[in-house]
Amino acid sequence: MEYLTTIGLNHYLTISAFLLAFGLFAVMTRKNAIVILMGVELILNAANINFLAFSKFNGGMGGVMFSLFVIVLAAAEAAIALAIVINIFKLFRTVDVSSIDTMKE
Amino acid sequence: MLSLIVFLPIIAGLIILAVPSSQKQMIRVVSLVAALVQIVLAIVIWRGYDPSLAGIIAAPGGSPAGSFQFIERVPWISIDLGTFGKLNIEYFLGVDGISISMVILTALISAIGVLSSWPIQKQVKGYFILYNLLASAMMGCFVALDFFLFYVFWEIMLLPMYFLIGMWGGPNREYAAIKFFLYTLFGSVFMLLVMIGLYFSVIDPVTHNHTFSLVAMASQENYIKDAILGPNNVFWRYVAFIVLFVGFAIKVPMFPFHTWLPDAHVEAPTPISVILAGVLLKLGTYGMMRINFPLFPEVFQASLYVIGVFGAINIIYGAFCALAQQDLKKMVAYSSISHMGYVLLGLSAANSEGMLGALYQMFNHGTITAMLFLLVGVIYDRAHTRQIDKFGGLASYMPVYVGIVTVAWFASLGLPGLSGFISEAFVFVGAFSSETTRNIAIVSVLGIVFGAAYLLWSLQRMFLGTRKPDAAYDLEVGSDGHEHIHFHDWKGKLDLDGRELAMLVPLAVIIIILGIYPMPVIGLLTTSINKLVTVLSPVVLTSMN
């Protein structure tokens, strides 16, 4: 029962792996652009968890710094993404990415 | 000197670039002048050429100076590549017995081509710019002694040719042009790999650097034993040889890579057909003699029989195909496939007679086929058709034309007294004298008959007899009671006019003179040919490795 009481690296990694999987799942299956972007956020956060966990267990501040930057960039990305999606909605009257395929082959 | 003769047309092209495109006559004249000057230069080179120097490989001591002539050698690009020496590309021109005749031929045919381009009215400016570019590139190929330089010229030829066929060609020209382009490019891209491989395998005996110099590459002792194309690396040497051979064979064109030729010829305008048959095809066999064989002599010795067989196939196969053609130009195209077969056969003999025959055949085929295509062009201009059975009885109405036709036709079927015969004769002499190719020679002799067959047959159907009912021209009885013919919408002179004579007569004269006394040309070649044979002979190889 020891491994339950003390939370080890693997727990973190497992969670991040799950997050990554969810994120990818969302990106691949959801039609709504917004949801897809949320999926992307999940992926980034999975990475964050990794960084933090590793930096906690191997020592050193690198991971923490990295996660901070990732969070910031995620925010910026979200902003740009929303702008583009809104523009898309204006033009296409939908945010269903699978129906936005005027260019192909 | 050589630089001048190579770049003269390009200079002309630049001048034309400056001329407003409305000044058609001006443009033509500029090109003509350039071409004539080129001929003069060629004659100067011919007179100044010393037949006693062999060429092919460097003189003892590794410097080409004692062996090649009119050498121009300046470092072109020299880059330090750190761990493995420098990348040395030289601007290296020179002539020896193999190239001298081709230089003369190229100058001659280019000039003839300009004359025969006279009637072209569509986008004259562009046409002559491309034409001059082409002329320069061809000349460059024949005098380049640096593989890199050779390759550059070789590739530069493709594009003008593509446009010249594609823009000024017949109805199906797009197809022919792209086909020509893709075939020849396919042949040459692999050459690029071989070229690089050779570069890393060869050391210049003088500078002790890697080099692209064909002269250095031609002597086996300059090879690094274990390099990728070094003597020990037998497998890749064979591969390289085959790759090069295919590359050149496509240009020749050798069966089964020949199918681009008839299309290209049928679609190309007359002057381009002349250039194509007169010079470009020679580049294939020239490349073999200059690059393919001397660089891989042992592989060459091993593959004599195969080459000979392909030569024989070309001869017979081309003749048969020509026999079946309805389109005169297509027939001539196949005939030149057949005639280039003789060159291959002669090369496969690997002895002086054969090689000399082959080289001389290259020259003669240049003049003769040029004449044939010009004559086809003459009749096509008038009748707008080349269907053999759309004519008949022209001999009565265009005596001069038919007279020259007879000369050309008989030259093409190898009639003694005309230059074609001598070369073919020596090809056979050589091929028969070599044990390897004796049987092939015996078979190929059939080509003589079938060659005569299709030529005489077309001669009879088009020019002898009487007018066919559905002929391409009308028969009318003139005021003086004599019969005349006239072609629909042909305003010009019925029989040959001055310009056409100016193109045809010189060629005819050359063909006859060289048929009676070939030494003026052969005298230039013999030393080099003997040298080449020595370089290729197995004895020498064994002594080297």
Add this chain to the structure above:
Amino acid sequence: MFELPSGAEIQAIIASLNASVGYFLPEIYLSVLFMLLIVIDLMAKGRKNNLLSITALAGLAGSFFFIVPQHSMPAGEFFFGMYVLDEFALFFKYFFVVSGMLTVIITMADEQFDSEVRSMGEYYALVVAMVIGMIMMASSNDLLMIFLSMELVSFSAYILTGYFKRNLQSSEAALKYLVYGAVSSGLMVYGFSLIYGMTAQTNLIRISAELAAHGYDPLVMILATLLIIAGFGYKIGAVPFHFWSPDVYEGAPTPITALLSVASKAAGFALLVRYYFVSVPHGLQPYEDIVGIDWHSLLIVIAAASMIYGNVVALWQKNVKRLLAYSSIAHAGYILLGIIVMDKLGTQATLFYLLAYFLMNFGAFYVVILIANKTGSENLDDYRGLGKSMPLAGAALTVFLISLVGLPPTAGFIGKLMIFAAMLNKGSLYIVLALIGILTSVISLYYYMLIPLNMFLRESPQSGEKSMELSMPARLIMVALMAVTIYFGLYFAPLSDFAKYSSALYGMTMH
């Protein structure tokens, strides 16, 4: 758990920061330029004058003033190993600045902007931002820095791609680019996190040292590497991470397409080279890779796939921009060949090829824009008969395409020559790969020649003999590009010397 740094340490940090700033001047300068442009835009609101573009152009040109002195500086890392300065980085600084300038120039030529957008607004600022980002990509020596710079480039690129707000294709392109980019950068970061986890390092050089010194879990290594490759592959647009590029290239404003297809691709390669060479421990020979992950064969597969796929699919394209997009995928493959060889000559060849590619691709896009200005179309069929109405453009385009095919006498030919030379120099090891390269380039001939074929060999359906005369500056630029392309095809010593000089990476000695 983290103890605060002592005053002395802080002093040291500040000192080193001060020292480092000297190495960072060009980037700082460009950032200033970036803000300046925004300010100008705010002041000259809505008005369509060339003020912005001229400023951008001059400003970018001005950055040379800061870049050139850096040659004298010793190669080394600064900002605590975040950032390096070496010949390799310098090369790309020039590369990106010049491509930025060219982008500005061809933007000025593009009339589509007049119809599509009301003001150029932040357009030039974003271009500059992208340039900064790419420069940083080329010089970053730390996972964090890589991530930051990549995102900087990507974000500006997203916006620029979608810059034609009312244009369906442009917006769609932006969305696709965004989604795809976001996902792949996310994956990359995840990969980074794994690397960090194994080595507790983010600095490439130390990562390499760590990996070499202590062991690592091969399985995790594989996963990390693949995820990182996914990120890089998306930047360089190599198969199978290329899918975004055709649509984006087609949809984006043509100058941006040019910028993406040349500069951001090049940035990706810079990144790849640095990461692959520096962070992955190597023996003397590339194929003596560390166990568990085999970058070498991985890249070979990617390269071969890119060359074949790009060229083969390009055969089908009817839209010239899209056609060039596919060709750029193929070229990614060719460039990879140089990286795979992974020696001095290979790197040199890679850089040289990038330069040649830079010339011919910008040239091609420029002519495409000029033609689109006149005909309002990028469709192959609308190119029919253009050779007559605009011969100069036709000639120029033909030269650029010939160069793309890799025929003499053009820079493109030399590029291929050097790449293949680098491969054959390794003996018969890479001959098969070289053969693929050769064969695919024959295929490429066909679709490239389709354009001259339409321009020259075919008559335009509406036989209007109206000759579309181009403006004098446009002609000059075109001729200049054409001349340079041919000049470097005939005398390429300076370029290749430059490439050789630049093939020195900090923290790695190449053989």
Add this chain to the structure above:
Amino acid sequence: MHSLIQLSIVVLLLPLLSFVILIFFNKRLPRRGDFVGVGILGTAFAISFYMFWTVVVQTYDPAFRLAWDFTWIDFGNVPNVGPLKIKMGILIDNITVIMLAMVTLISFLVHLYSTGYMAGDKHYGRFFAYLGIFTFSMLGIVLSDNLFSIYIFWELVGLSSYLLIGFFFEKQSATDAQKKAFLTNRVGDIGMWLGILILYSQFHTFSYSEIFENLAAGKFTMSYGWLTAAGILLFMGCVGKSAQLPLHIWLPDAMEGPTPVSALIHAATMVAAGVYFVARIFVLLTPDALHVIAFCGALTAFMAATIAITQNDIKRVLAYSTVSQLGYMVLGLGVGAYSAALFHLLTHAFFKACLFLGSGAIIHAMHHEQDMRWMGGLRKHMPWTFATFTFATLALAGLPLTSGFMSKDAILASAIGFAHVEGGGIFYVIPFLGFLSAMMTAFYMGRQIWLVFFGESRTHLKPAEEHHGHDAHAAHGGHDAHGNDDHGHGHDEHHGVHEVAWNMRAPLVILASLSVFAVFSPDPLDGAKGWFMHMVQTPQTVVGRYGAEHPKAEAPVAAPLMAEAAQTGASATMTDATAAPAPAAAGEHAEAAEGPVFTDERQMELAHGAHAAHYTAIIISSIMVVIGISLALIVYAFRFIDPERTSVAIRPLYLFSFNKWYWDEMYDATVIRFSMMTAKMLSWFDAKVVDGIVNGVAIMTRNFAFANGSFDKYVVDGLVNFTAFFVNTTGAVLRKLQTGKVQTYVVLALLAVFGYFVYYFTRLIY
């Protein structure tokens, strides 16, 4: 340079000069410049007659020989061969001189004759030009001293024959005939060329003398079979030119040419060139080769004679008789009767030329009527022609007191001797066929004389459509009006049939008088006593040592002697004959001393055999001739036998002969059709298969779903191998991946990553 050499060069070049002048300027000259041709040929004849006089009459030496050559092509120092030069040159010996005189004389006479015969033709001037180039090349053959130059002139003769046969090029039949002639000759030339190649590949020289020396010295390293092959192949050249089996088919058709041409080329000179050539290379023919030659000649002589019997066209009869006579000559060479064969060549040249010119006169007088069935009774109208024609006929038939008698008889005698020497059996077929054809010759010539000159005119019997079927008025260059006019007159009693003018009559007389025995030999029964047989003697073979059957010849003693013989142009001298020990000769015949004495046993025996058979031959042949002539008289003069009914009675035989043994039909059915089929097949193959394969299975891709027109047209045909198809497919499939849906892209990328992962994972585990 010896003066004779210089003269011979002049003689050689004069006709060329005439050609050059006439081909370019005939329109500008008065009378279309015919006088140029006649004048130049006259000069040429005068010079060559001077040569003939100096050589034959003054220096009366069988060993006479002059040679001169110059380097034509210098190969330099050829590896494995050493210095190599291709020489051209002139060889003058007795045969040369005699041929020279003969050719120039006949050519001159034909020129003269043509001024009358061809008068008013559209291309009158060009005709003389062609005659000029022909004479030039013929003289070239006669004078050349090596195989290469003789091959050159060989082909040139072919060319001029081509031009002259097709002189009336508006006539389909004429153009067909000229093409046929050229191609058939080419077939023969191939063989000749291969023969030359065999010899060259051994000795790296073309010159007769050097080849003979090397052979005599035993330097021929290939097998005896190759040597025989070389002989037979060289002989093939003669088969083509001299119209021997199976390549004789072109000669009768060649009668489409103007009649003077037939006289000059296809009777007297060119066709004889084949025989001359075989004589030149006689010494290197192995016994086996000689056997082949002998049989070929005999069969030809026989076949042609049988055909000649049933022909109606006056010229065709003569043509086949020419073939038959050439057969005699070849037969003669085959059986080793070297001098006899050449003798027959000479005599035949004169009387056959006379016959052709005579027939030409008749045709001319009959307004281009050539069919003997519609002639008759001409002796009253054309006495000169009648006389000369008849005498020439007798010579041809070989009646005593004519030149033909002596030569033909000499050949037949040697044939008998040959059969003896070879040990009889099958070899007796040769003399048998010889005599048989002698009889038939007499018969068909008698028939001809009678049909043409005796009886009453049968012009009116000619059916109208036949009339036009046979009219040759196109010979007047398509002057329809004029031609029809002539035939309009045709019906009433020989209106306008008259003796020809002097310029056509004189040649007849000269040629006829040259067919008298006295010209060649004092003894009407024995040509061997004449100057010709003395001047032209069978040379020593140089191949005696090769092959198993002559061990004696390989004795070292023989070698130097043979080398000696070879050096003197391979013609044994009297001094040799007297000096050399002649063991076999001593006993049997005293006359043996007159003939040359051979070191080669076989040749020795042949000589004696011929001698022994001399009188036998005379008797048999005379009987045969008499039978033949009397048969002709019985049938056509006294009409004891009705030819029509006979022909019906033996219809199959008649048809077989009348249709020329169906040779043409056979060739059409086999060779020609085969070639044309092959050609069609191959060109189809080329267009469809080769192009198709090389261009990558165009068909398959053409039906390919996504392929748009331009694509497969350009790429598929363009790309230079199967990749086209591959590329096409993959391209079409791969581009489907680009769905335009961004999520698909992500999925695909992830799949790729996953794929890599799995791959490495497995590699890691195993």
